[in-house]
Amino acid sequence: MADIITKSGAVITDEELDRMADAAARGDYPGEPGRWIVRPQGRPALCDEELVTVTFKVPVSMARKMDAKAGRGKRSEYLRSLVERDIA
Template sequence: MAVTTQNGSVVSEARLEEMAHMFEHGEWPEGSTRVVRGRPLKLGEELVSVTFKIPASELSAMDARVKSEGISRSDYLRRLVGRDLAFA
């Protein structure tokens, strides 16, 4: 399994294992490489909060829907907005 970095580079699983070994044994190279703490950007850019109100019955229905999909409310709402904007 390969991983795509924020700058678009693709790193193989073997390379990730090699890098982990280097880091764990204090062999991490000096220079421009840096470790960034925190959650990675989910969609490639900073996310901002949006707040709005809906009826409690709709929230209950949405929670049931996201549970059945195995996703969060935020992911569900982002998906809906994304679909709507794609067809606007």
């Protein structure tokens, strides 16, 4: 198996993984006990309310124009901002 490179750039070899697995099997965990923070996977929440999905179809030409208007942002962010301005 190839070495693993973590998000921070650290390299973990197979031998290190084996040592960590053996230690974990013995109940030996490095570091100090602390509080675990568990959150749902995925991107951060947009707001504190429950979200619903709203979908509709548009012609390809309109989608391209929306993407151009959104620029570096996402189409969904662009559409949310339009709706927010309209209902404000």
